[in-house]
Amino acid sequence: MLLFLAPHGEGRAALSESLKRLEFLIGKWKGRSEGQFGEKGVIESLFECSHEPSEMFIAMIGESRTNNKLVNKSAAYLAWDPNISKYVRKSMFSYGWINNEVGDFNGQRLTFDVVSMDGEPDYFKGLKWRSFVQKYSDNEIGTGLEVSKNGEPFRLYGESRARRIQ
Secondary structure (H helix, E strand, O other): OOOOOOHHHOOHHHHHHHHHOOHHHOEEEEEEEEOOOOOOOEEEEEEEEEOOOOOOOEEEEEEEEEOOEEEEEEEEEEEEEOOOOEEEEEEEEOOOOEEEEEEEEEOOEEEEEEEEEEOOOHHHOOEEEEEEEEEEEOOEEEEEEEEEEOOOOOEEEEEEEEEEOO
């Protein structure tokens, strides 16, 4: 759980200002990818981004399906950490693990390094992961993963392009 305490509201304005840069995420989204993320065929996703549990966070809650069959459900909570001047995110997956991520927003891309993984599967050992959110327009974003093995350069593992539906 991420918890930032600011006595008498001190520090709240700075935290909110950092999240204002990501306000474009707020809303409901429908995504699509094909032959990516280790899956065959088309993966469709629905997710919603909202300020939960307060304006100090952006929650991203959703699920992915292929052929109407559930592939994954996820919940992520994003915040600004003033102690390190970076965005932090906890991403939980129905597969059974949690990514602990630290990142920056440069240009139109929010990039997170996965600094640790709670419940990391054995087959992920030795891999480095990086996730991203790319703003293509006010109504289109990409969410994805990049992977690196044995210190090699990161390569795209998958990207889902999503359009705003609400």
